[in-house]
Amino acid sequence: MDFKLNIKDYFNEELPEDPIKENTRRQVTEACFSYADPKKTSKPELIHVSLEMLTELGLTKEDAATKDFLNVFTGNTILEGTKPYAMCYGGHQFGNWAGQLGDGRAINLAEVTHNNKNWAIQLKGAGETPYSRNADGLAVLRSSIREYLCSEAMFHLGIPTTRALSLSLSGDKVLRDVMYDGNPDYEKGAIVSRTAASFLRFGSFQIFASRQDSKTLKTLVDYTIKHHFSHLGKPSKETYIQFFNEVAERSLEMVIHWQRVGFVHGVMNTDNMSILGLTIDYGPYGWLEGYDHGWTPNTTDNGQKRYRYGAQPEIVYWNLYQLANALYPIIEEASPLEEVLNSFGDNLVESYLVMMKSKLGLEKNEVNDARLINDLETILQLSETDMTIFFRLLSSITSDDKKDGLMKVWDSFYDSNEIKEDIKLKWENWFVDYTNRLKIETLSATERKKKMNAVNPKYVLRNYMAQLAIDDADKGDYKLIDELYQLLKKPYDEQPEHEKWFVKRPDWARNKIGCSRLSCSS
Template sequence: MTKHDFTLFLFFSAVASATFSDEQEFSESESCNEREFDKSHFYSNVKYCGEIPLTLSHKLIDALPLDEVEGNFIRAVKGCVFSESQPTPLKEPLTLAAVSQDVLRNILDLNESVVQNEEFVGCVSGGKLFPGSIPLAHRYGGHQFGYWAGQLGDGRAHLLGEYTNRKGERWELQLKGSGKTPYSRSGDGRAVIHSSVREFLCSEAMHFLGVPTSRALSLVVSEEPVRRDPFYNGNVIKERGAVVLRLAKSWFRIGSLEILTRTGELDVLRTLLDFVIKEHFKSIATNDPDKYVVFFSRVVNETAHLIAHWMSVGFAHGVCNTDNFSLLSITIDYGPFGFMESYDPNFVPNTSDDEGRYSIGAQANVGLFNLQKLLEALKPLLTSDQLSQSQQILREYPQIYHQRFHELFKAKLGFLGNEENDSHVIAFLLKLMEDTGADFTMTFRQLSEVTLSQLQKGSIAPSVWALSDLSSHEYFRDWVQLYVQCLLSVESDSDAARQHRMQGINPRYVLRNWMAESAIRKSEKNDFSEVALLQKTLMEPFMNQDEAERAGYASKPPSRAQQLRISCSS
């Protein structure tokens, strides 16, 4: 296999040139400036979670300009970063469907017994506020499917405030599905049980896979009806509303900066960027004249690493718009995502993506596109020399991505050292997997569970189903010979040590769409047992678990998995 072929299997290609729509004009004249927030006025209209020992702060309000216009009515917003926006409580009765005990204890410093408190559901669904909370909706824009979409913003999310835990970590708490904001456009501000179950489970699953991600504390489900047209075909259905309380070190994204450059609000842009660097990129000196270049370099590097990590677990985000790409390079905004089953670089989890722009094989390329848009947003703040430096940094993105991809896949195959033939063995395997449609997750996992002797002899039992599928390829034995040679080149290594290494990086369980769908169907009937089982399983994805095996989570996907369709509508 040639070096060119290898590059193709690493899913990277040059960005095609494109022409984008002109900047969307704002039709309203409301302005917003930095102001003293009137807390007494705000507090007079809200209820508090007095019995939950969790107090939030509001550093964002103190540091960044707020919208002067009050109210949740839809409008064009200018001159600020956030708008005050109170959540709209879901209609009762409410059900606490799931809680992450890891987030509860290790991020929020709360005792497990707190979930028994009657106030807890109100706190995590928007019916009540934590002490110190001043809910905000964030204003941002973005390129969606390659085109500038103008003002977007938190259309159904409310940032409650920041919590600093006993380890000194600062986490921003946000409700998703908590009602209308000034940025809701034509939406109703709600999320439904289908998408909320998926977001809750996948946020936690990705964390335990070791992928940088937002987290999820809780899932609350209501009987309140929410109407959706899931496949945009006029077939409107009624679903139940739900709210997820999610957390991140920051929710700022590329679109947070884009909107300010597009509207010429350069003072606000500088203020926001300085705040982000001071709070989240502490190794960058605030008085460094090149701090924006250094910041851009860090985001380029970490974005490349994040997408390579996605690829290593077969994760396709589904909607890689600039408004969904974090400045901290964590995975955010779980929508029509999917974990690839049969290996296919053209796998598209989102049925709304007719052209396959966000296929799994295109994610690295889309990352480059989004970083180009980030550089365009930074451009007004850069000197000509700094712009030139930043453009050179961006040109290095493919190499950074390829190197990290290579390192991760070497580890997935148990390789030590740096053999010249490693790249060929990786690319060869991916080609065999593509030709045979072998399962991505279980091919690597089962390679970690068989001995080299079994591989060489071809004694693969039918129960080792993914490897069995792979072994049907006419060149499988040729690949095995190359693979074994690479492993045996490290004399100090042993087969048992290889298996142990590989089982620590190749999961046995990921959140496949058919598994999530099964849990969702039960949840719609108020049976959250499978949500709980999946949550438990995905907390230890590298460990064999009896309940998960009985549920078939490591078995060949059922035939119905092929018919599942996930869209942007949620």
């Protein structure tokens, strides 16, 4: 092996394993994982690698250039002394209990410790596992590019997330029906190597509670506390309650960040909720173009709109309620779990208000701040208004701009003809209220702008940007992947050399598959 990792496996050393070793689809009981080797690829090719994650794992750029690196992170070579595995979990999908789900196209290679941090490393799209059901366990290039770019972009936005180490072609073709319309076609296969402190989900605990397997449930909770919440102390009923409370706090922090930048996950099933409060499983996600609380990027959710932008905080609460039900068998007392859930609701209101005030550059507390924010959110949805551009331009407003405020954000409107007299009047009145409110603040206009620009990104991974990179990659050109990767490492900076990306979604992308509409197809 041309490179060395400090392997420190815990998950598959300390938790109960599936005694059946064959890689066949089945119900797995009283076990947290099943062993499964990645499928060997025919002609792997490394497209991109994160130098930051290389460093986090104790590797170098030179390591990434070796054949061994390519083979390990495309599944052709198993690291010495390791046993790859797929995790068992269940979950609620679109509000309905789906039973056993599990890692159907993700295989855990190993855990690596470096600089007192432990990282679990997964290959996504590496082949079948016992949890693949009727699927092939593979992934295609388009979804792999989207996950690779977005997970790293989210990290640099300051949002808790899983990370990505590498993006590779498998050299194999994968059959997919992109829009589930009966027109499947072959696409380029790809593999993302992704990392996190843990890939445990709410559904990891739900599966055992659903089967009345309190023994394995307690074993998993105790393991999770030991390795990821050790500051809470030794396992006990009180520790379990504190554990649930911290999961709720982390989940709240995560979703508030999503709302801040206009990120819509698209499929917030309980099996896609990280127990560590990380953004996980980048499927049919999207970024708000027009500010719209009712928008979802997921075609599967078009009718119900369960996972629309405006509902995301409520869905986190609903998911936490399901997790509370899963933890109840080892706590055997409902009231402390209910208290945590009630606190979540109160904290959500306060956290959202604080977040929105930061976007508006407001630090002092005024009784009418909530109304000012509510009025803004209402007016923003009266016409198609680009969220990212609007809030970035808003930082240039001063307390003297009650008459000029609307013109300073004019470039954020998709169709200025929509700003008819009644809407224009509402905007003018709002800017009067806003500029009067700014007069109460003590920060200078320059200081306020700097603070606002630190929470309102100038650049996000708009779907059309990712689609352009996908289109080029399909032709064998990967330069745009790197350009976007570098751009999104500094999302709050002006980056005048990249000004071409600080624009509204182009008309050609409005109804294009991959830009405005996405499915769960991988």
